[in-house]
Amino acid sequence: MNATAATAPLPSDDDAVAIRLAAAERIARAAGETASAFFARRADLVVEQKAAVQDLVSQADRQVETEIRDAVAALFPDDAILGEEHGAAAGTSGFRWVIDPIDGTSPFLTGQPNWCVSIALTDPDGIAAGVVHAPALGETYVARRGGGAFLNGRRLTVDPAWTITSANIAFGATNSAAPGPAGAFVTALYAEGGVMFRIGSGALMLCYVASGRLAGYFDPLINAYDCYAGNLAVLEAGGRVRFDGDDERQGPLWCGNDRILDDLVRLTATAGF
Structure with a gap:
């Protein structure tokens, strides 16, 4: 040997x-x-x-x-x-x-x-x-x-200076979301000068945040398999992600730079999510 x-x-x-x-x-x-x-x-x-x-x-x-x-x-x-x-x-x-x-x-x-x-x-x-x-x-x-x-x-690099008005904000709610909070979030976002974006793929919307195509993303209920790869892309691009779920359990997700994530958490709380 x-x-x-x-x-x-x-x-x-x-x-x-x-x-x-x-x-x-x-x-x-x-x-x-x-x-x-x-x-x-x-x-x-x-x-x-x-x-x-x-x-x-x-x-x-x-x-x-x-x-x-x-x-x-x-x-x-x-x-x-x-x-x-x-x-x-x-x-x-x-x-x-x-x-x-x-x-x-x-x-x-x-x-x-x-x-x-x-x-x-x-x-x-x-x-x-x-x-x-x-x-x-x-x-x-x-x-x-x-x-x-x-x-x-x-x-890829997330711009640390962006705000919710710098680019569109993705909103991942499907028609399973309660219409009251969903409408209230959109109203609150627009009241602060933001614009909503949605394409039907959570993974891509996360990657669009990582690549600077979107300023941030909120999803009231997303699965691990929809978001894990995109979450890492945002984090490794210098952004922040908060996902209140795990491998087995759906949860809400917020992402962007430091300021945008905090603003999205604030807006969604105000909306009743």
Whole structure:
């Protein structure tokens, strides 16, 4: 036996994250190709309604998630997985993949380009890495804890001087939100000079904050698989995120720079959220 090989150090946790992040980007791009093929023939998809008109699932969602899960299991069989369509699978490595195969199913099914594949990687310290791949837009966001956030290789930075009037504010409420607080939030935002933005994909709206396309984002109720990868992009771009949920539980989310996040928390409290 080669003594050098026998005593070679095991990969560090950072190496393990880097290996998985590179794989996540490859897997997301491959999943994007599969989703794009469905997108091109979306009129033929069997579509089901989960709870509300904006909460839909299609054959594409399920097949794309299965493809992602199979790829992860083949490469990292000891990693846990949590996906929107097929639930949780246990693991022993300490890593967990949190997957939304098509975030923005409603835009996807109606022919809009604002949908994406979102893959996050968590470890005992939180969100370690994330990839948000938007095939129809030709954009891939990649973030790593302590390593920055990037759009197609370009580093992203949140402007610390922006206010809620510097750019639009994303609002993630669907028609499942109580209409009173939803209307009150929009009224309060406009009263302070802000303008509302919505495209139907929480992951992309988070990435738009990270990339400076939006000033901030409030969602009254969002899932981990919709936001983890985007949350890390905002944080690594120098922004702030407050998510009052976890892997298993939905929760409200606020993000932006320091001032914008505080203002959004204030406005939503005033609105009754």
